[in-house]
Amino acid sequence: MNDQIAAFDGETYGFEEDVVEKCTSNRTLDGKPKLFIVQACRGNSTMTTDSKKTQSKKSDVLSFQSTYKGFVALRDIQKGTFFIQNFFDLLDEHRSKDISLINKHLNRVFSQKGITQNPTMTSTLARDLIFGDLRIP
Secondary structure, X not given: OOOEEEXXXXXXXXXXXXXXXXXXXXXXXXXXXXXXXXXXXXXOOOOOOOOOOOOOOOOOEEEEEOOXXXXXXXXXXXXXXXXXXXXXXXXXHOOOOOHHHHHHHHHHHHHHHOOOOOOEEEEOOOOOOOOOOOOOO
């Protein structure tokens, strides 16, 4: 995967190499789920990276992306991104269920609302991940 992230600081980072790799290489995170929720377009890019690929253990990683590779991510100018808004609504609504089900619900909601993007999820989770109640008392 060659997904690049152009950050606010003006730097460009490789999602797999610079983000996922750093977290999965951290031995203190072994056995703990690592979630990556990315709101970004995944269209064509001419950017390249010169970071080195390493071989870390990619277990217990869950990555949600706002759209399928090669497609744009949409947002409402007033309300923000459709992906993030619906993601957190569904996470709250289905808080007693495994988070991996959220992507199915997201795609169903997007289809019903006529939103022309398809959120994607990649997972190597070994166990169910259930958030429970997210509300602050």
